[in-house]
Amino acid sequence: MNMYAQQLLYISPNGNDTNKGTKAEPLATLTAARDAIREIKKNPSFTTQTFHVIIEDGMYFMKAPLLLLPEDSGTATDPIIYKAEEGAHPVFSGGKLISGFSVNEDGMWEKTIPESVYYKWKFDQLYVNNSRATLAKTPNTGFIVLDTVTQNIWKPGTSRVADRAEQDLYLHTEDFNVLHKIEKNEIKDVRFKAFHKWDYTLRHIDALDADSLKITTSGKGMKPWNPLKKGGRVVFENYKAALDVAGEWFLNNQGKLFYKPKPEETLEHTQVIAPVLENLITIAGDATQNNYVEHVYFEGLSFKHCHYKIPSTGSEPNQAAAILNAAIMIEGAKDIKITNCEVSQIGQHAIWFGKGSSESEINHTYIHNIGGGGVYLGDFKALEGEQHTHHITINNNIIQSGGQEFPAAVGIWVGHSSDNDITHNDIGNFYYTGISVGWVWGYTPSLAKRNRISYNHIHHIGWDLLSDMAAIYTLGASEGTVVENNLIHHIHSYSYGGWGMYADEGSSGIIFRNNLVYNTKTGGFQENYGKENIVTNNILAFAKKYQMQCTIAEDHKSFTFTNNIVVFNEGMVAKGAWDDVIADIDYNIYWNTAGTEYDFNKHSFKDWRKKGFDKHSFLIDPEFNNPLEADFNFKSKKSYKKIKFKPFNYSEAGVFGDKSWKEKAKLSQSIIEDFDKAVEKNVQLNPSRG
Known part of the structure; x- marks a missing residue:
């Protein structure tokens, strides 16, 4: 690296994107820093130099994802580095701060959100004091067990899984009774989560029939090798009557957000953030045209509050939850380095090196509290040549508490990808x-x-x-x-x-x-x-x-x-x-x-x-x-x-380095104890399983 040819640009929470990007006149966003670098490169007198984008401490609420294209590349000797100022811990949030709650007669916190009233803005995750709040659900612990499942195929398609079908889920009387409090105007928004073998199905409800104890849903046909069936476990969520336990939330169709606070939470000392952006960073090169994004590094930055919007079709069962996107999506890229960063409080996967990515690294990065998986490499298809993903190093990272929204997700997924070091x-x-x-x-x-x-x-x-x-x-x-x-x-x-x-x-x-x-x-x-x-x-x-x-x-x-x-x-x-x-x-x-x-x-x-x-x-x-x-x-x-x-x-x-990094890798004692209790209960209740 040529240390004598550096261009410094500064970003501050108090900055302005019309500023020059100096220490005295900092910019406000990553996108503005990217654009400033583009303009500098256009100058006829420009000579190759390392760009350091220095980011001051604070919270940055992103209005749009950072998009990097081939023109935003550095070189092998002079990379472009987006990094925290020494001693700083800047956080880039894809969310919106929700404030101004009042306390209603039931002790609930409530807030009417104008964007939800006038623009029908909805969100599927919520974060309270840096923790993932629970969308109102029934039951609060355990599951409702399916009695019978039938299927009516509407459109067979060409594979073993029908393109379109309707399923009827029948419950036992006592289980169906817990759904009686669903309001008629809520039915189309109510979802169920089903857990079956290695799969997870998330679906909206089309209709409830109390007389026959039947729930009707539609989407793709069930997989013949792993269908929903008698004895399957389900949870229902996203309706007001299910909001009955501290830490749960619900957003109704009139734009009013409800939250049932935990005993220790107060209005004055609670931060509530709803995720907005569905992606935080996209690096988009074109490997087929040998037009890569290259030599870009991220150091010491935190990325949080990325939204995963639940489609109207729900989420069909998919091994490893591989159909999700990632908060940081990378394609057609070389020599991308993510070091000493953090990705947390997101609804999907954290980082994905997709097709055409190679010679890149993730080091000493803390990935936790994620809706999907940690790091995904490669593609579902066997893409050869330029589009093949290879030689990615994933080293000395903490990847914990994943699958919080999509439990079939994994810590590290390697699809059609080769020559990677996962250490x-x-x-x-x-x-x-x-x-x-x-x-x-x-x-x-x-x-x-x-x-x-x-x-x-x-x-x-x-x-x-x-x-x-x-x-x-x-x-x-x-x-x-x-x-x-x-x-x-x-x-x-x-x-x-x-x-x-x-x-x-x-x-x-x-x-x-x-x-x-x-x-x-x-x-x-x-x-x-x-x-x-x-x-x-x-x-x-x-x-x-x-x-x-x-x-x-x-x-x-x-x-x-x-x-x-x-x-x-x-x-x-x-x-x-x-x-x-x-x-x-x-x-x-x-x-x-x-x-x-x-x-x-x-x-x-x-x-x-x-x-x-x-x-x-x-x-x-x-x-x-x-x-x-x-x-x-x-x-x-x-x-x-x-x-x-x-x-x-x-x-x-495991991880190596200083004592604090090793300590951070230790799961909390409560998680360890809860795991042991879950194992003990599973063994006692189901001694013949396996």
């Missing part, structure tokens, strides 16, 4: 998967190759909401992909699943090594079906049901499972298609800390060996220091040397 991130408090890699089901061509997933700390994932999920989830042919040195624990699910590492349909050519996985529901490792995967030198401990699973046996080698240590105190060692699978399984240690029972897919260890497995393996104590207290360091080399296990330092996983 040293802390991913916690999601309802589905921590890291998902690959986007084909089976053996069709995939471009998710050579991805490195290492030294990540992934924990408190799944809860008891969705199923068929894992800390690390893979799909399709992924030759060269390595999953190593990750620390994974506290992974649970509603029904089946809740694995540490999950090689799903067609996962092939992946190495899983040096990972510590403990306190899962259904196993440290599961392979549905795949080819030539290697699982070696891992510690898999204390799954509740099975320690390892495989689902489908094929006529080729599915995986190699060697030099692993498996420790448990309940459940089976192995469950699934082990009697028929083609796999190399040997040089492992198995140890039941609770007794002498070893159930290898309903075989004794002796009979298991007769199948050709574990000829050189042992049922011996690996001699960990204190595994029940998550100390998996060794007291002795005696046992692990028998299988040529190589100890690894699992404490290196």
